[in-house]
Amino acid sequence: MHRRHFIGSAALATAGLLLPAFAAPATAAIRRVLPVPLNPGDTVGLVAPSAATDDPLDLQLAAEAMQALGFQVKAGPHLGSRRGHLAGTDAERAGDINAMFADPQVRAIVCVRGGSGAARVLPLLDYPMIRRNPKALLGYSDITALHNALLSQAGLVSFHGPIGSGSWNAFNADQFRRVLLERQLVEFRNVADRGDELVQRRNRTVTIAPGRARGELVGGNLSVLVALAGSRYLPDFRGKILFLEDVGEAPYRVDRMLSTLRLMGALDQVAGVVFGECTDCDPGEGYGSLTVPQILDDYLLPLKVPAYRGAMIGHIRQQFILPVGGQVELDADAGTLRMLEPVFQH
Structure with missing residues (x-):
């Protein structure tokens, strides 16, 4: 067999082994289980x-x-x-x-x-x-x-x-x-804090792509999530609402990590995306750096799913407590996530 044919055959065989792991992980069939309720005095x-x-x-x-x-x-x-x-x-x-x-x-x-x-x-x-x-x-x-x-x-x-x-x-x-x-079905909406400004500047959400979507919530810190790529510890992304945040990452690194999520097929599978805060992720001094908002547009707009940024998620003083694995509705126009089902056992 010629080397070129061998390499091509090996690549196809490898792709056959790897792609299903991202498209349909073996863990996808595990039934969701809710934690026991928590009460004062516990x-x-x-x-x-x-x-x-x-x-x-x-x-x-x-x-x-x-x-x-x-x-x-x-x-x-x-x-x-x-x-x-x-x-x-x-x-x-x-x-x-x-x-x-x-x-x-x-x-x-x-x-x-x-x-x-x-x-x-x-x-x-x-x-x-x-x-x-x-x-x-x-x-x-x-x-x-x-x-x-x-x-x-x-x-x-x-x-x-x-x-x-x-x-x-x-x-x-x-x-x-x-x-x-209290186990409420909470709607996560940023605190309105205009201060002495004529219009609100802090805690603003920005719609990337309009619309609403429902699904199971998955995600977390972008760099930690991407570091699990190729392992069995990533969840199934199909039909999920993906939330992300990070801290202290140069924009080029945010770009690289989102590229990894796209290349592994995860981004193409989600039903919606919410990006929280990327604290201390400014481009800094230098020539030609993209900004985080530009990078998010590059990766999220082509998905044609509802998406927004600026949610109170991440390395910030006030932050949402989100149920990872819970069913939520994302409203990209309003900049909200809303819990749809209880996340504790009855």
């Missing part, structure tokens, strides 16, 4: 799946915030551990997560911080056990790896929102109560 577990904290006060603040919300607190045995930049070894961090899901006294799990390293524990989690003991897990940024793994491997709905050591301002505390305690 016990909340604190875990550190990613980076270590450089100040023990952060751990104390996380515990105090949960107590102020009305919960008992149980700390993971390795919450304050450290191995390099990580909060302990992979086995220790995964062990704390598994133990919290298996503990009958713990009703929800809050990640004390993000950082980097959560993807390392994904192969060590006991997904069948987690599915048998479904509980709400809260966090964002690097915790995106956990959200997607829990959804794809256990079918579990989890919550993208504030970390334990982050700001528990009035907005975030109210979001927590409404979503996790």
